[in-house]
Amino acid sequence: xxxxxxxxxxxxxxxxxxxxxxxxxxxxxxxxxxxxxxxxxxxxxxxxxxxxxxxxxxxxxxxxxxxxxxxxxxxxxxxxxxxxxxxxxxxxxxxxxxxxxxxxxxxxxxxxxxxxxxxxxxxxxxxxxxxxxxxxxxxxxxxxxxxxxxxxx
Numbered sequence: 317x318x319x320x321x322x323x324x325x326x327x328x329x330x331x332x333x334x335x336x337x338x339x340x341x342x343x344x345x346x347x348x349x350x351x352x353x354x355x356x357x358x359x360x361x362x363x364x365x366x367x368x369x370x371x372x373x374x375x376x377x378x379x380x381x382x383x384x385x386x387x388x389x390x391x392x393x394x395x396x397x398x399x400x401x402x403x404x405x406x407x408x409x410x411x412x413x414x415x416x417x418x419x420x421x422x423x424x425x426x427x428x429x430x431x432x433x434x435x436x437x438x439x440x441x442x443x444x445x446x447x448x449x450x451x452x453x454x455x456x457x458x459x460x461x462x463x464x465x466x467x468x469x
Contacts, residue, residue, distance in 0.1 A: 323370050324353060327410060345406040349377060371452035374410045381407065415454040423449060424462050436467045
């Protein structure tokens with residue numbers, strides 16, 4: 317449980333360091349992340365978030381940034397796109413190391429063998445077993461894509 321407080325404490329410490337150094341982008345991004353953590357704790361009736369919950373929250377914020385980047389790109393707003401990309405980069409520093417495609421494929425093979433998946437109809441069984449193992453460590457879209465490819469072979 318020391319790790320749980322570890323990520324939250326690291327975010328807080330990094331925000332304080334950004335304040336002292338005058339790094340406004342980092343400060344504001346971490347302040348927003350801290351507020352999101354606090355709101356999530358309030359929703360859980362004051363219960364502290366676990367490490368996995370904080371990682372999931374950071375991942376959700378990164379996804380929001382990516383959606384904004386895509387929208388600003390489509391709207392030809394490079395200045396807003398650059399700000400969102402910078403915030404996304406700050407947030408990515410708080411994510412665990414991401415699995416590469418080969419690691420995901422290897423894990424998919426193990427899970428498929430474990431649940432006896434034979435075809436596309438077994439996708440739900442595979443995903444149910446696989447997603448908790450890759451939570452925060454791999455992009456869900458990529459995992460879904462790999463599982464679909466493997467089950468359609």
